[in-house]
Amino acid sequence: MGSGTNHRFMTRFDEFFQTALDGLSRDHLRRAVRPLERDGPVIVRREGATLLNFSSNDYLGLSVHPALKARSIDWTRRFGTGSGASRLVTGTSEQHRLVEEKLARFKGTEAALLLASGWQANAAILPALFRLSMETTGAPAVVFTDRLNHASLHHGCQAAGLRQIRFAHNDLGHLEQALERHRDRKGLRFIVTESVFSMDGDRTEVAALKALAARHDAFLYLDEAHATGVLGPQGRGLSAEAGGVDLVMGTFSKALGGFGAYVAGTRALCDWLVSTCSGFIYTTAPPPALLGAIDAALDLVPTMEDERRHLATLAAHLRAELGDRGWSTGLSSTQIVPVMVGDSGQTLALAETLARFGILGGAIRPPTVPSGTARIRLALSAAHDTAMVDRLLRALDEGAREHGIVR
Numbered sequence: 251m252g253s254g255t256n257h258r259f260m261t262r263f264d265e266f267f268q269t270a271l272d273g274l275s276r277d278h279l280r281r282a283v284r285p286l287e288r289d290g291p292v293i294v295r296r297e298g299a300t301l302l303n304f305s306s307n308d309y310l311g312l313s314v315h316p317a318l319k320a321r322s323i324d325w326t327r328r329f330g331t332g333s334g335a336s337r338l339v340t341g342t343s344e345q346h347r348l349v350e351e352k353l354a355r356f357k358g359t360e361a362a363l364l365l366a367s368g369w370q371a372n373a374a375i376l377p378a379l380f381r382l383s384m385e386t387t388g389a390p391a392v393v394f395t396d397r398l399n400h401a402s403l404h405h406g407c408q409a410a411g412l413r414q415i416r417f418a419h420n421d422l423g424h425l426e427q428a429l430e431r432h433r434d435r436k437g438l439r440f441i442v443t444e445s446v447f448s449m450d451g452d453r454t455e456v457a458a459l460k461a462l463a464a465r466h467d468a469f470l471y472l473d474e475a476h477a478t479g480v481l482g483p484q485g486r487g488l489s490a491e492a493g494g495v496d497l498v499m500g501t502f503s504k505a506l507g508g509f510g511a512y513v514a515g516t517r518a519l520c521d522w523l524v525s526t527c528s529g530f531i532y533t534t535a536p537p538p539a540l541l542g543a544i545d546a547a548l549d550l551v552p553t554m555e556d557e558r559r560h561l562a563t564l565a566a567h568l569r570a571e572l573g574d575r576g577w578s579t580g581l582s583s584t585q586i587v588p589v590m591v592g593d594s595g596q597t598l599a600l601a602e603t604l605a606r607f608g609i610l611g612g613a614i615r616p617p618t619v620p621s622g623t624a625r626i627r628l629a630l631s632a633a634h635d636t637a638m639v640d641r642l643l644r645a646l647d648e649g650a651r652e653h654g655i656v657r
């Protein structure tokens with residue numbers, strides 16, 4: 251896809267790619283992108299069909315908001331399309347500085363740092379952070395991670411070459427036992443987890459986790475990708491509700507309607523990352539268009555209390571209705587509502603039926619989720635309404651009947 255030309259350039263390695271791709275297909279692990287056009291916050295067109303989108307993470311509908319578009323265009327006009335280099339090479343622009351200051355105020359932290367994307371932030375921050383242990387204690391970091399952490403968090407741990415000590419999902423008792431078991435190790439301890447889990451829509455008890463981390467002298471790394479803009483006071487995330495944690499990471503690609511990521515914490519933490527985080531040092535600074543959109547989103551998000559209330563009410567309605575119809579939604583308590591199916595084939599078939607009924611609902615299968623827990627991941631937006639949710643429910647009923655799914 252995307253070659254943009256009819257000329258087929260082939261290499262002798264294509265055969266290897268093809269063989270390996272065939273292997274993925276056999277194991278039902280091959281992935282492919284499908285063409286899609288967006289038309290407003292919750293309508294998409296795919297392969298000739300118009301679908302109601304219950305799959306995107308644009309939780310507040312900000313990706314099409316006029317204020318974000320206007321500032322993005324304005325900053326592009328005034329400052330250009332690219333930043334030209336890494337901020338360490340050429341210096342940092344006033345716009346980067348202003349957005350970071352606004353962000354730190356929003357998160358209630360001393361400092362903040364912009365990064366290219368959420369994936370890149372997690373992949374690059376963790377190795378830099380863990381290096382602190384070697385530098386200060388002479389021993390490797392001792393790293394405790396939730397079993398359901400996002401792939402980018404795993405990647406960061408792997409890139410650091412550390413063995414993760416995994417605790418059962420959101421099980422603070424299990425985490426405490428692990429912390430006890432490794433009490434005598436010399437390195438600095440780090441707990442790495444998320445405040446809202448992207449495939450389950452459940453939340454971490456951040457205040458309890460923070461207290462646990464403090465009791466065991468562990469650094470708390472919290473990924474707020476799915477909470478930023480949606481949860482906590484003025485949408486400032488669950489860390490703000492709990493009174494702050496050692497490091498908060500989040501993205502602008504979801505509720506904030508743009509792209510890019512941030513890390514928020516103390517000045518010393520951000521200074522350390524500026525000097526050691528490969529994903530900050532060796533990459534070009536985010537461009538003005540992106541900064542303009544982020545800047546406008548940060549002005550709007552604290553004022554969007556009505557949208558957040560509507561989103562929470564709609565999610566509660568959806569969960570209650572699904573429950574009445576016999577569907578399990580796991581431990582969801584947020585705008586992300588998984589419809590648990592179990593079998594991957596049935597989940598795919600259900601997603602196809604939903605599409606036939608004009609609904610886009612993502613079929614999520616292993617290895618993204620644990621084996622036997624395939625699901626339709628529904629993500630609500632403030633731009634959805636009750637009539638749309640009721641249409642979704644009817645389509646799910648139809649799909650369950652059609653494919654003999656036992657609820």
Ligand SMILES: Cc1ncc(COP(=O)(O)O)c(C=O)c1O
Pocket residue numbers: 367368369370372400402444448473475476501502503510511
């Ligand atoms: C928990 C979590 N962290 C990080 C990311 C990556 O963020 P981004 O999409 O901005 O790269 C995601 C989203 O895919 C996520 O769900």
